[in-house]
Amino acid sequence: MRMADLAFTEYEALVREKSPIVVIPCGALEQHGPHLPLATDAMIPTMLAERFVPAFGGIVAPTFTYGVRSQPKSGGGNHFCGTTSLWGSTYALMVADIVEEFGRHGVKKIVMLDGHTENQPFLVEGVERALVNLRRDGITDVRVIRLAYYMAIDAKLQATLFPDGLLSWDLEHAAVMETSVMMALSPSHVRLDRIPDDPPADFPIYETFPIDPAPIPCHGVLSSAKSATAEKGRAVVDTLVAEFSDLIPRAFR
Amino acid sequence: MRMADLAFTEYEALVREKSPIVVIPCGALEQHGPHLPLATDAMIPTMLAERFVPAFGGIVAPTFTYGVRSQPKSGGGNHFCGTTSLWGSTYALMVADIVEEFGRHGVKKIVMLDGHTENQPFLVEGVERALVNLRRDGITDVRVIRLAYYMAIDAKLQATLFPDGLLSWDLEHAAVMETSVMMALSPSHVRLDRIPDDPPADFPIYETFPIDPAPIPCHGVLSSAKSATAEKGRAVVDTLVAEFSDLIPRAFR
Amino acid sequence: MRMADLAFTEYEALVREKSPIVVIPCGALEQHGPHLPLATDAMIPTMLAERFVPAFGGIVAPTFTYGVRSQPKSGGGNHFCGTTSLWGSTYALMVADIVEEFGRHGVKKIVMLDGHTENQPFLVEGVERALVNLRRDGITDVRVIRLAYYMAIDAKLQATLFPDGLLSWDLEHAAVMETSVMMALSPSHVRLDRIPDDPPADFPIYETFPIDPAPIPCHGVLSSAKSATAEKGRAVVDTLVAEFSDLIPRAFR
Amino acid sequence: MRMADLAFTEYEALVREKSPIVVIPCGALEQHGPHLPLATDAMIPTMLAERFVPAFGGIVAPTFTYGVRSQPKSGGGNHFCGTTSLWGSTYALMVADIVEEFGRHGVKKIVMLDGHTENQPFLVEGVERALVNLRRDGITDVRVIRLAYYMAIDAKLQATLFPDGLLSWDLEHAAVMETSVMMALSPSHVRLDRIPDDPPADFPIYETFPIDPAPIPCHGVLSSAKSATAEKGRAVVDTLVAEFSDLIPRAFR
């Protein structure tokens, strides 16, 4: 199931005989407040993938742990100590190289499972570059799906997470959803006693460069995670695992 | 007001004496249905900028007419004939070069006024690269604002535009807002008789590469523009011009 | 005629049915003395193209307004305030991306109409890169013409422009030819009262880096434009429009 | 100890107060015969690092799991299914970005702990680029050590591993040393029953491109791993952990 653990002969046999779906979790090493680990954005899609790939005989490729530079409105900004990022142009090259390698192996179905918003456009750029190159090599039947795990949170799950109403998805960095999911997936990684409980960040409609730290809470949490619970997290995980177990194989049909 | 029209001596005098705000409209050459011109995303921020810069003595730099590759969910996708795009990596280099040039001129206040969603992360990458380079050249006081004009549409304007309720901002490509604004700004560019009136596009939560054209209307319009009116457009233009006339100079204080 | 103004459906129909010639004006934002606007090199090829494409049913694509870094002997040098340039490597990437897009659309005949000497080798590099890539995509029938508008000034026109003899084409920056042409094409853009009337610049046979400003007039004009007239400009415009109306379609036969 | 597990506040406190040594394990996803997992080159330096950093209060950063393209003489070659590599140029950019980020955090002591020969020159290129950039940002006190773990195998360890004499370190891919070490560090990852027992690969003194598969065993093992034992592996691990616990902090003094 984990590509890293397989001997190449096992992997090759799978690819040749089963045409498996390969899922690459795409995360980041980015501050997630004083209560969540730096690798939160990498851990969540990795742990989700490990739970849903068995449903369709998929393979989890090694996670892209380092992600694209954090932006203030989505991840607090790249000025935090510990946030350790790639330039988008580097990220796109890395993605392109690896997608091309899977294409060379004979893999036809690839999922980029994203846990870090800032990766998105550079994932797209990398995937599109790879498909151009593969096509020039005569390989035309590789399909790639880009899927941010949090896009599958529907109205019902949202109501479970925010019984008093959602403030804004834009402020859900290191907040209720991520904290709840980590409490469900890896409780030892959550320091409940350190969850800040401040009013949400209030950003202007524009962005400022160099980063203006004024509207960014110095603890890095964009809205309070106080109402996070393991139960909410389990609801998210269970729903997403069930959803992706079904959705992903259908997407490649 | 338009940098293109100024002699360098006039421009230099302005920069030296007034420290003016320079606004670079950032558009695209992208299909906008059968009823709007290919350069819609370039025309709107350009025409808006020309209307609001007089309020603060700003300068409108030449528009970046070509933008970043169109994506299906925001602009229909880059497979349309007429959509003429740059790779994101090229775009970021172009942005970085030009921002560095303004920094070299002595300009301290730059606004990237964006009209094309796909530009955003590459605008950010380019601006951040430029500021790194300028800093290495000892120029540390340049500030850049990135502002997508449509981010200033507030609840009240939204109600004006969509009296029966907004379907989704994600589907507002070549739809009510853009069509209305073009009817207000440049009515001769709108072919009212060709506005398609189909149900909105229905995308899955993931993206597929190569692009799956199935969920994309072949006329390129993601939701119907039938209810567009010049009056709605004027409301948007008037509100935005007033808002930016005030907001932008305040952002640099 | 202007691609920017067309709906994609109109453009697509033209491309599919008429195999039109697409002209991309390639300019610069570069000091042109105290009497001509910064965008002179972009305005001239754009306005010429708009006048000659009707002769062969051509399309004018959006102008590349920003050009390659100015050099002292051809444009005064890149140290002037207001000269706002791309590195050549960025320019070549931009050109390659856009030429590839036209190739993808099905356009077979492209003219890079250049108004800024420094663009030339990077236009060539970009076009050659694009054709390599298109060929690798199986598109082998795209032809591109690079044409600097001023190359069509023949002995007769030269005599009209310089009845007392030409000093040197190398010194014709913001000088008689460009000033006359702008007087013909857009008189409001010419500040006749500000034309400097100094002896021509006298450069050594080599170039110095960093730029040595000593031989460069600080008003940026390499030789006097005093003898410019609208009539001379009209002679150039009329001759070039007639010439290109005939030459360009023949070049693609 | 593992950076991925730390909240940014914990990491920041460590960096500010302890000036810790940060170790980045640098591996690969590369065939290692039918008996070892694809991630062998990533697992070994990661597991070693986790064992020796406590000796000096170090931090283990997330592993670079994907490495540089495999070459026939050191890793069997990049034509194997499952070998999933980056181009060296991409790798160098990735390394440079991440080293610069650690420099920005205030980390002064970085170890690139390499487990994949092909990474070496591109690690060097990336580190040197990063230090140039940091220096241009005024950060001049970052020191980086590049250390391939297997370089610390001395004559005594070699005698333990190869009591009948070493054939050649060049052929030690997926062979006695790596197999023994994996038996010691993660026995469940070693499929003892699948160890091939063929004569060693016999390469010419040159390399051929495209790769000539003739001299490369199709099972990917360059010399037999039959004599691997967990005991030998423990000797290597114990010696290296002791050695690095002492050597690394001394290297930064």
Add this chain to the structure above:
Amino acid sequence: MRMADLAFTEYEALVREKSPIVVIPCGALEQHGPHLPLATDAMIPTMLAERFVPAFGGIVAPTFTYGVRSQPKSGGGNHFCGTTSLWGSTYALMVADIVEEFGRHGVKKIVMLDGHTENQPFLVEGVERALVNLRRDGITDVRVIRLAYYMAIDAKLQATLFPDGLLSWDLEHAAVMETSVMMALSPSHVRLDRIPDDPPADFPIYETFPIDPAPIPCHGVLSSAKSATAEKGRAVVDTLVAEFSDLIPRAFR
């Protein structure tokens, strides 16, 4: 005199004590008709430099033998067999790296002595990049001169070379000037019996991509070299050596 021949200690002593001028001959490997060698553009500036540097105690660095892609109007075009070129972007990077290295050594005076027209803009790009980087490293006193050797052919020399009048410098590829100079500098490299004697090439004012071979003589010579003589070549060589012996040191004063 030749850097290649010096021990580093000798070179270092020269640089430290004499602040010598370093000349880098910049050539190409490009067809020069059936009568001149492929390396003509490299040989001429190299042999000239070796003759004039003693006048000012200069150093000749190793020649850049490979040059930028040949264009039809200046070098016959890059489709000839034997023409072996770099992309301009590669060339600029190579130039930048090497100029930075000389800057690091402490060299303050560098001459790029060009023998291949197509190199020019990429030499400029590379030199300007290098000076930006050196400046960011605190090295601000490096000066670079770009000098095409043929730019020093004045009216008198021209009359010597072309007693019946010059057709056009643009057609002087593998023609009278280069052939004469090679006859003077290295007669064994000139195959007099193979000089083609055809009418000059007749190009349109535009360039066509892909290259249109029609106007290019298949022997690669743009105008006849029949009237070349060793005596003419000696006149050029003697004049240029004298001229550069004086001009170059003055340029750095």
Add this chain to the structure above:
Amino acid sequence: MRMADLAFTEYEALVREKSPIVVIPCGALEQHGPHLPLATDAMIPTMLAERFVPAFGGIVAPTFTYGVRSQPKSGGGNHFCGTTSLWGSTYALMVADIVEEFGRHGVKKIVMLDGHTENQPFLVEGVERALVNLRRDGITDVRVIRLAYYMAIDAKLQATLFPDGLLSWDLEHAAVMETSVMMALSPSHVRLDRIPDDPPADFPIYETFPIDPAPIPCHGVLSSAKSATAEKGRAVVDTLVAEFSDLIPRAFR
């Protein structure tokens, strides 16, 4: 034999009719102690190639004189004055461009004859890139051999060079082998009286960045060359010339 000396017509005839092997000597401009010239690494493979290509009718292409950045353990390090290097990424691009050009010419057999260890991985990267591009252009029958000349020194030659035993090949920079070979190939380039005679360099098992000059002798010689003799050099040259005369054509069969 030397491509530089051939007219393109001669070269073309050879390529078309004989399918010759083209050898590109790959060197460096790098300190080689006070007794050997900076271009030692370029001179040796060039002079060897000129001696062995006649055996199989090969062609020697112009040498890549500038090489990849020197590293302390193999070449003393890139901080020496006179060491004049390219970044690896530039080098790989240069190699790729040139190999693609030979492929375009119709050359099917290319040898990269390396004399500078640091070039190796970037030669490989460049060659692999070129073959990918050629394949995308439909050229699939180009084969490239990478061969470091010193790899052909076998046990017998080693005994001749080091009758008292070899200290370490790693320390053979500007030492017995290179000095002896230069004494045989170009005695006037060796300053016997300046050979340092110090104990060998003693490096730790790791590398330090920025370079730690402490373990590097300031004369740049990693182990004493005192026992070098012209006779030893002739033994190397004679053996290698004989070996390569036979090995290289066999490698392409």
